[in-house]
Amino acid sequence: MQITHFGHSCILLDTGAARLLIDPGTFSAGFESVQGLDAVLVTHQHPDHLDAERLGPLLAANPDARLIVDDGTSAQLGDVTHETVAPGASIQVGGSRIDVLGGEHAVIHPDIPVISNNAYLVDGTHLHPGDAFTPPPAPVDVLFLPTGAPWLKLSEAVDYLRAVAPRTAVPIHEAVLAMPRMHYGRFAELGPRETTVRVLDRGEATEI
Secondary structure, eight states, X not given: OEEEEOSTTOEEEEOSXXXXXXXXXXXXXXXXXXXXXXXXXXXXXXXXXXXHHHHHHHHHHOTTOEEEEOHHHHTTOTTSOOEEOOTTOEEEETTEEEEEEEEEOOOSOTTSOOOEEEEEEEXXXXXXOOSSOOOOSSOOSEEEEEOOOTTOOHHHHHHHHHHHOOSEEEEEOOTTOSOHHHHHHHHXXXXXXXXXXXXXXXXOOEEO
């Protein structure tokens, strides 16, 4: 599977059977020129996961792409054609299967209401958890690992990495950090022995 990281939480997965863009948000760049998409998936409504201003041109450039979102995002899309999915659903996009996991965004602060959050498991091998520490139902090859956010601290991300123990961990959700490489080093140091931490060059397709 080819993976392209456009910064922060935005990932393009080319499975060979489908081209899937996840979380094209305000902190990401370069996804605007992507074409040939089968689906755009959004984990939740926060703008760093969905840039409303760039969504229209992205969909116009990919007229056959399905827009697949959680219920909180759905409420904000107005008349934009989309599909709403919830945890427990399994959908087919092209020749790839997407299992919807999770349900809730991680707690930022007790005074901030918790919103919905979909995690997406692609072909049973690649897990994008959105803004939560969602466990997969079975071992995965690749975990897109949240690195820095108002809702996490490094020790929690390390514990999540240890619990999932993927073959490869690809750090994402790093745009809020001035020096994310310090966190990447801790992932490599403290993560499972069997896990390789791969920091992807932004905008470069990488086979993993």
